[in-house]
Structure formats: C-alpha cells, structure tokens
Amino acid sequence: MTLEQPIAIAVTPAPWWTSAVVYQVYPRSFADSNGDGVGDLAGLTSRLDHLERLGVDVIWLSPVYASPHADNGYDISDYQAIDPVYGTFDDFDELLAQVHARGMKLVMDLVVNHTSDEHPWFVESRSSKDNPKRDWYWWRPPRDGFEAGQPGAEPTNWQSFFSGPTWTLDEATGEYYLHLFDRKQPDLNWENPEVRQAVYAMMRWWLDRGVDGFRMDVINLISKNPALPDGATIGVGGLGDGFPHYSMGPRIHEFLQEMHREVFEGRAGDLLTVGETLGVTWEQARLFTDPARRELDMVFQFEHVSLDHGPGGKFDPKPVDLRELKASLARWQAGLAEVGWNSLYWNNHDQPRVVSRFGDDDRYWRESATALATVLHLQRGTPFVYQGEELGMTNAPFAGVHDLRDVESLNHYHQSVAAGADPESVLRGLRAMGRDNGRTPVQWDAAPNAGFTDGEPWIAVNPNHTWLNAQAQYDDPRSVFNHYRRLIALRHRLPVVALGDFRMLLPDDPFVFAYERTLDDTRMVVVANLGDTPRTAALDGEWTAGDLVLSNTDEVSFVSGRIALEPWSAHVFVR
Structure with missing residues (x-):
C-alpha cells in the first residue's frame, strides 16, 4: 500500500465516536466560580453553554481527584475524592447531570501508571519492607557495590521525563522507589494482581456513578520489563534511556484486555476508552485499537508533534517541514484504515498552542488557526479540541x-x-x-483576567485576551470559533467525513496540504495553503464554486484549472 493509493475502510457498523468530537477541559484553567484564582467544577458547569454552542459531543475532564498538585493533579492521592480546590461531589454530580442533559458525555482522566506519594497505598508501601503493600510499587535496593545515597547508587540509570533520575531514596527503609515522572509520582507495580484489581474496582465505581469512559494517561507504560535493565546513556551524569524497558512492556496487551473484561464488558451505554501511548508506531496502535482484541477504542500518538524537536530535544525546537508532517499523518491514516482508529489533535495540556507552533500567530492569526483546524478535522479519526483552541488562543509571552x-x-x-x-x-x-503555554486561563472576554476569575489567577492570563476572546467571536461569522462550529457540523452531517476513504494529494508540495475523502458516490477534497505566500494547486476533477462547503476566505478563484490559494487559506469541496 502506498500513501497515494485510496485507503479502503469498512463503513458498517460505525461506532458512535466515529462522528463525534471531544473537547478537553483542563479544569484548573477553564473557569473559576469562587474567586480563588483556580478553575473549578462549578465554573465548568457555568460555561457548558459554550461547549453546547460549539457542538462537541464529549468532554474529557483532566484530573479533579484529590491531589497535592505536584503535577497539577496528575499526582493523585485519592481516586475516589474530589479535590477541594475543584469543589465537592455535589458539584461533580451537578456537572455530570448538566452534561448529560445537553446530550453530551463526560470522560474522566485515568492516571494509573503512578499515584501521588501521599496516596494511602504508597504511605503504607513505604512504611516498612514487610508491609503488605510494599510490592504495590517498584522498590529496589542500591546498585551492587554502592551504599544508599551515594552518587550512582540508583538501581538503574534511567532518566526521568521531568529531568534527573527515576529513582528516589527512601531514607527510612534504605531502598529506592521508581518514578518515571516527578519524585512525588511513584509508579504502581502492575505485576501485582492486587494492584490491578484495586484499579479496576475504582474504575467500576466511576462508571457506576455515571461517567462515560476514560482517557488513560501514559497507559502504555504500565507494563515494565521486571528486570529493569540499564538504558543507553543519554543524559547528564550518566543517565540513560529506559524507555525501551518500560514502554510497551511484555504484559501491556494482557493488562488492557484484562481491564476490558473486568471493567467494561457487559456494560450498557456508549462508553469511550482513549489511551495516551507514548512512542507507539501505527503498527502498535493497530493492536491497541483492533476491536477484536478488546483493548482500547483509540490512542493518542506523538509522532506528528515530535517533528519539530531539534537535536537538543523538545526544548530545542526547529521549524516543521510540512512534507514530513503530511507523510506522518498519512502513515497513520493508511495504517489504521482497515483496522483500528485514529485520534486527531494539535493541542492538549502537554503541548504548546498550535497557531503559535505550526501557524502564524501574528499577521495571519485567524487564517492559520482556521487552516490548521480544517486540515486536521476532516481526516479519518476522532478530533480532540483543547480548551481555547476553538478561539485560536496563542502561546503566552512568559517574561522569565x-x-x-x-x-x-x-x-x-x-x-x-x-x-x-x-x-x-x-x-x-x-x-x-x-506546557504552561496550554495552561493559561481560557479567554472568555476582555475584562480583567479575561473573565476567568475575580481573583488572582494561578498563572497569568495572556495579555492578548483584550481582543482574542470568546465574547468577541460569538457573533462574528468569520471567527475562529464559528469556523470550528462549521467543521464539527460537517462531521456530524456528512458520513464521508467519518467513514470515507482517505488519499493524500500533492504529498511532496512543501506548502499545500490537500487530500481526498470518498464514500460511495460522495467525494470531498480538502485543500489548504499552509504558508504566507500565495500559491496555486492543480486538483483532480472539475471543481466549481457550487461544490464549496467550507472556506476560511471570502471567495475562491481558479486560474487555468488551478485553484488560487491565498496565504493560509483553506477550502473544502464536496460533490
């Protein structure tokens, strides 16, 4: 199969989420109801009309569980409690009822690769070497030949995602515990069946309460090579790359299939399971999302958002090559065409703002925000909109x-x-x-603090909120917000968007992003100029103005059979 060939896909039966759009809420930055400067559940409920107006089907709620907030809630100290900073269970139940009343679903963030070090499970685990929960986490003695606390005494040389080693010494017991992320986020030992059963019981508890599924944080890291071997040296101080030893571990599919049996099988209702899977290939994603294997409905992959990482890594960015970006996205369209399913995203709470990253957040701010949305949303897969993306929110000007x-x-x-x-x-x-770029408060209006809070916000509001805000866009038919509305409506209205074949057009063009979707007698062509210079492009077939169903410009013209593309223009034709 080549990327230029049409990709045939099965059209029946089609799960509900093939035509759905998910909206991620990072509650800390969404809307604050009580003036403490931190977003909360009541604030989210007060803004549900915005999401209903946008037309989304599912809300993915980032963690609101009890937490000491070392990693803004992704360090959970009680899975079955609401953190007071976000409100109460009454607030949560009211939110859930209001979401369901509007015909939307609510998906919770599931963080079970690790807990907080303040979770009762870990408090027990670290209390003594013979505690019954000692084996619920990964504990190891110092490396042979070293005493605890000596440089190089860590059991392996793995480097943490958050810098430094993945091991922290517990002075009381003289052993080290594993944390792939922050030291306050110890990793659970999924090799222990008691751990798995405790997690499954907690998941069932939330489903019984009425939530509609889970987005599963770094779920492909839960199975580790039990030998915990050293990795190739990559970092300062001799730290190594442990990723091959804790990603896609030997029991990952066994664990997810067990989870499906224990938690989801036999439940009525349309549930959704999405796995965040660091470093997976499309071949691996097929295994995760093949319905016959009963693991996950879809996964998040990171190939396309790693293309602008420079030689020094993520924080050494380089300009993205559109040809590489198109080739990456096309590989995933092709790879998951016949089996499995794509998630489609530019932004989330871990990524910078796409209009600043891949677009032009200055002269062509509106045009580039809408063009990037167009080329993403009309591919095969379930689109995810991150809060503020539908407004074209930009990176923030952090002074220091x-x-x-x-x-x-x-x-x-x-x-x-x-x-x-x-x-x-x-x-x-x-x-x-x-990551703070995606976490500045949602810009609701031009008032002080953008209508996010009456208090002092936990992180500064982007000063461009005086003109870039929701209130300014609602009644503007050319706004970023209303363009997102039209994109979402197209997915709901036209089966070709959810179920059509996919064929990349002009794969070697360094500025034009174009592709074709076909279903039965319907053909849709998406074409965009992702650059700041006018271009022309030759497309197959006879396209006339009557075929145009969506555009981010006022008019479309053709010259000698070629479509004229203004800077950052995007057009969608259907016939």
Missing part, C-alpha cells in the same frame, strides 16, 4: 522563569542553567514548547 508553573519546565530550566546553559536560550525553548 518566575512566570512558569509547570514542574517539567522548572526542572528543565534549573538543571540546564546549573549545567552551564545560557538562561535566555533555555527560556526561548520553554516559551516555544513549554
């Missing part, structure tokens, strides 16, 4: 490290500067790629 809040960014800054890096160079990388 004092403006940052994200643990990953702060760790990277301090470790890099301590190793001799130029502070301003480090900040440039963080301004471009840091």
Whole structure:
C-alpha cells in the first residue's frame, strides 16, 4: 500500500465516536466560580453553554481527584475524592447531570501508571519492607557495590521525563522507589494482581456513578520489563534511556484486555476508552485499537508533534517541514484504515498552542488557526479540541522563569542553567514548547483576567485576551470559533467525513496540504495553503464554486484549472 493509493475502510457498523468530537477541559484553567484564582467544577458547569454552542459531543475532564498538585493533579492521592480546590461531589454530580442533559458525555482522566506519594497505598508501601503493600510499587535496593545515597547508587540509570533520575531514596527503609515522572509520582507495580484489581474496582465505581469512559494517561507504560535493565546513556551524569524497558512492556496487551473484561464488558451505554501511548508506531496502535482484541477504542500518538524537536530535544525546537508532517499523518491514516482508529489533535495540556507552533500567530492569526483546524478535522479519526483552541488562543509571552508553573519546565530550566546553559536560550525553548503555554486561563472576554476569575489567577492570563476572546467571536461569522462550529457540523452531517476513504494529494508540495475523502458516490477534497505566500494547486476533477462547503476566505478563484490559494487559506469541496 502506498500513501497515494485510496485507503479502503469498512463503513458498517460505525461506532458512535466515529462522528463525534471531544473537547478537553483542563479544569484548573477553564473557569473559576469562587474567586480563588483556580478553575473549578462549578465554573465548568457555568460555561457548558459554550461547549453546547460549539457542538462537541464529549468532554474529557483532566484530573479533579484529590491531589497535592505536584503535577497539577496528575499526582493523585485519592481516586475516589474530589479535590477541594475543584469543589465537592455535589458539584461533580451537578456537572455530570448538566452534561448529560445537553446530550453530551463526560470522560474522566485515568492516571494509573503512578499515584501521588501521599496516596494511602504508597504511605503504607513505604512504611516498612514487610508491609503488605510494599510490592504495590517498584522498590529496589542500591546498585551492587554502592551504599544508599551515594552518587550512582540508583538501581538503574534511567532518566526521568521531568529531568534527573527515576529513582528516589527512601531514607527510612534504605531502598529506592521508581518514578518515571516527578519524585512525588511513584509508579504502581502492575505485576501485582492486587494492584490491578484495586484499579479496576475504582474504575467500576466511576462508571457506576455515571461517567462515560476514560482517557488513560501514559497507559502504555504500565507494563515494565521486571528486570529493569540499564538504558543507553543519554543524559547528564550518566543517565540513560529506559524507555525501551518500560514502554510497551511484555504484559501491556494482557493488562488492557484484562481491564476490558473486568471493567467494561457487559456494560450498557456508549462508553469511550482513549489511551495516551507514548512512542507507539501505527503498527502498535493497530493492536491497541483492533476491536477484536478488546483493548482500547483509540490512542493518542506523538509522532506528528515530535517533528519539530531539534537535536537538543523538545526544548530545542526547529521549524516543521510540512512534507514530513503530511507523510506522518498519512502513515497513520493508511495504517489504521482497515483496522483500528485514529485520534486527531494539535493541542492538549502537554503541548504548546498550535497557531503559535505550526501557524502564524501574528499577521495571519485567524487564517492559520482556521487552516490548521480544517486540515486536521476532516481526516479519518476522532478530533480532540483543547480548551481555547476553538478561539485560536496563542502561546503566552512568559517574561522569565518566575512566570512558569509547570514542574517539567522548572526542572528543565534549573538543571540546564546549573549545567552551564545560557538562561535566555533555555527560556526561548520553554516559551516555544513549554506546557504552561496550554495552561493559561481560557479567554472568555476582555475584562480583567479575561473573565476567568475575580481573583488572582494561578498563572497569568495572556495579555492578548483584550481582543482574542470568546465574547468577541460569538457573533462574528468569520471567527475562529464559528469556523470550528462549521467543521464539527460537517462531521456530524456528512458520513464521508467519518467513514470515507482517505488519499493524500500533492504529498511532496512543501506548502499545500490537500487530500481526498470518498464514500460511495460522495467525494470531498480538502485543500489548504499552509504558508504566507500565495500559491496555486492543480486538483483532480472539475471543481466549481457550487461544490464549496467550507472556506476560511471570502471567495475562491481558479486560474487555468488551478485553484488560487491565498496565504493560509483553506477550502473544502464536496460533490
């Protein structure tokens, strides 16, 4: 199969989520109802009309569980409690009722690769070497020939996602515990069946309460090579790459199939399961999402959002080559055409804003935001909209490290500067790629703090909220918001969007992104100029103005059979 050949797909039966659109809420930054500067559940409920107006089908709610917030809620201390900063269970139940009353679904964030070190499970586990829950986490003695606390005594040389080693010494017991992320996020030992059963019981409890599924955080990391071997040296201080030993571990599919049997099988209702799967290939994603295997409905992959990482990694960005981006997305369209399913996203709480990353957030802000949305949303897969993306929110102008809040960014800054890096160079990388870019408050209006809060926001509001905000866009037919509305409506209205074959057009063009979708007698062509210079493109067939169903410009013209493309223009034709 080549990328230029039409990709045939089965059209029946079609699960409900093939024509659905998911909206991610990062509650800390969405809407604050009580003036404490942190978004909450009541604030989200008060803004549900915005999501209903947008037309989304599912809300993915980032963690609202009890947490000490070392990683903004992705360090959970009680899976069956609402953190007071977000409200109460009465607030949650009211939110869930209001979501369902509007015909939408609510999916919870499931974080079970790790817990907080303040979770009762870990408190027990670290209390003594013979505690019944000791084996619920990964504990190891110092490396042979070293005493606890000595440099190099860590059981393996793995480097954490958040900088530094993946092992922290527990002084009381003299052993180290594993944490792939922050030291306050110890990894659960899924090899222990008691751990798995405790997780499944918690998941059933939430489903019984009425939630409609789970987005599963870093779910492909739950199975590790029990030998925990060293990785190839990559980092400062001799730290190594442990990823091959804890990603896609030997029992990952066994665990997910067991989860499906224990939690989802036999339940009535239309549930959704989405797995965040770091580093997976499309071949691996087929296994996760093949319905016959009963694992996950879809996965998040990271290939396309890694293409602008430079030689120094994520915080050393380089311009993305559109040809590489198209080839990556086309591989996934082809690879999951006959078996499995794609998720489609540009943004989430871990990524910078796409209009600043792949677009032009200055002269062609509106045009590039809508063009990027168009080429993504009309591919085969379930689109995910991250809060503020539908407004074209941009990266924030962080003046210095004092403006940052994200643990990953702060760790990277301090470790890099301590190793001799130029502070301003480090900040440039963080301004471009840091996770705080996606976490500034949603810009509701031009009022102080963008209508997010009456208090002091936990992280500064982007100053461009005075003109870039929801209120300014609702009644503007050319706005980013209304373009997203029309994209979502097309997916709901036209079966070709959800179920059509996919064929990439002009794969070698460095500026034009074009593709074809076909279903029965319906043909849809999407064409966009993702650059700031006018272009022309030759497309198959006889296309006339009557075929145009969506555009981000006022008019479309053809010259000698070629479509004229203004900078960052995007058009959709159907016949």
